[in-house]
Amino acid sequence: MTTEARRGRPRAEGADARILDAAYEVLVDRGYDRYSIDEVAQRAGVAKTTVYRRWPTRDHLIVAVVAKIQDEVPVTDTGDIRHDLVTYLEAIVAGLDRMRRVGRAMEPGDRSAGLVAEIVAAAARHTDVGGALRGLFARRNALPLALLASARARGDLKPDAQPGVIFDELAGAIYYRLLITGEPIDGDYASRLVDQVLAGARTPHEEGT
Amino acid sequence: MTTEARRGRPRAEGADARILDAAYEVLVDRGYDRYSIDEVAQRAGVAKTTVYRRWPTRDHLIVAVVAKIQDEVPVTDTGDIRHDLVTYLEAIVAGLDRMRRVGRAMEPGDRSAGLVAEIVAAAARHTDVGGALRGLFARRNALPLALLASARARGDLKPDAQPGVIFDELAGAIYYRLLITGEPIDGDYASRLVDQVLAGARTPHEEGT
Known part of the structure; x- marks a missing residue:
């Protein structure tokens, strides 16, 4: 059988x-x-x-299409966490940019999130579509999370670095620009973002001063 | 006159x-x-x-309602950037949670982004609604951006810290959980997020070793 x-x-x-x-x-x-x-x-x-x-509805089928697009984004562990994160985020940015243009005749300067926003709304409207989309992201995000955990294990990230929170910062910043503020995600944004996340913002306090 | x-x-x-x-x-x-x-x-x-x-359409009026809700979120500069960011983000989280419940009978465990997702889709669908929403966020986000710039000016943040990128990381992480992964934004998430963003992730390299 x-x-x-x-x-x-x-x-x-x-x-x-x-x-x-x-x-x-x-x-x-x-x-x-x-x-x-x-x-x-x-x-x-x-x-x-x-x-x-x-796929019982249009929206279920769309989530499957999104899953296929996402599965085409490679995640590679070269041992250089900065490089691997920048490469991964640049692929995400390119994928989202393709997705937001799907089925739209975009004028120059058009900042619409297009299909990405429609998927987000479909997930909010239908419990099962939401479940499917969240399942897809849980499965996909396990890959960059493993990348961060492995960098921590070899000592490139601080022992108390939290992969889940770090990944939210990185992916979140990109989706926030796309879905909410419409600010451009251009040229070196992925690099600047990764550098800022890895370096932190607070002024180091000198011990004993 | x-x-x-x-x-x-x-x-x-x-x-x-x-x-x-x-x-x-x-x-x-x-x-x-x-x-x-x-x-x-x-x-x-x-x-x-x-x-x-x-307000020429339903969606224009909804953006105005969202603007009003957002304008009720206070931004205070006490001189303690960690405290001020945590307070601000917790208010954002509470506001988003209220907004996602608007008009919905929520079952326990319901992770829908509700009205927040509908607004995102309306902004993507209508150029002028998108413009209005982006204008609203540009105006509102100027306040936490000023908070970060002022912390940098008094030396609490590194001289090369980028307020725009830092704010994307913070707000982005929260919207990402709400709109995309559906992971809970509970209890101490805002604190953990601010601590991670301020501290950075990379292991400090000792000079001369």
């Missing part, structure tokens, strides 16, 4: 991959508002019921 | 305040989806046109 199941898998995974690719394409072409599961099924060459069985 | 204008103002401001109070009440009672300008005008005792003249 396990052999049967294994044999059956590639075909099912093939359909899933085709559906996700089609969903991404339809999102790009139509935007969040006008994207439909009908069109996704048509482009993927599968029955609508095949899509619905796996 | 200026005297006339000044004389006219209190009455107009009175109507604005009544409209904003009513809008907040309607949001609390009905939630984002079912709140209407009709009901706001009725509760405020003004004509619908009075509301529309000032």
Whole structure:
């Protein structure tokens, strides 16, 4: 039975991959508002019921598309924590920038968070979409968290450094600019952010003075 | 003419305040989806046109309500930057928690970002709402940024500490938990966050070793 199941898998995974690719394409072409599961099924060459069985709503399918995009962002531990964090955050910034443009004809200077904001709202509106999105981030963020824990273990970070809080500062700053203040996340922002987080802000107090 | 204008103002401001109070009440009672300008005008005792003249859409009015809530968050410079940041962030956390509950019957353990997420999506969808929200945050965030600049001026922060980046780390971490990961922002999170940001993460390298 396990052999049967294994044999059956590639075909099912093939359909899933085709559906996700089609969903991404339809999102790009139509935007969040006008994207439909009908069109996704048509482009993927599968029955609508095949899509619905796996992803019960549009918003569930969008979270799966986001997961796929996120899974394409590599996390590499070279042993240089500053370098690895900057590389990772720059990939996140590029991915978010692609995602905010999905399905929108962007004018120059357009600061809209686009699809990223729609996903955040969908997660807030539907308990199960929220659960799926939070699950996705928990799974993905385990990778940079492991990077930080490993840097701490080899003594590059302070023994009391808190990977969870440090990662919130880094990722949070980027999402905050994108979703809230609209300030540009340009050029060297990821480097400046990592340097500020690693170095801290407070003036060191000299012992005994 | 200026005297006339000044004389006219209190009455107009009175109507604005009544409209904003009513809008907040309607949001609390009905939630984002079912709140209407009709009901706001009725509760405020003004004509619908009075509301529309000032705030052309529901979403513009919601941004004004958010601005009012934010303006009630005090920013105090006591000279102790750690204390002032923790106090400020705790007020932000409490304000966001109230806002996410607006108009929702929350089950225990409900992690939805509620109205906060709806506002983020409204800002992404409508250029002018986005502009209004970004303007509001630019105006409000000037206060904690001044707090950080003043701590740097008196030598409590490093000369190269960047208030803009530090504030992104602090506020960003909180919005990131609320909007993206859904991780709890509980008890001492604001303190742990401020301590981590002020202290930095990297192990200090001894000179000459």
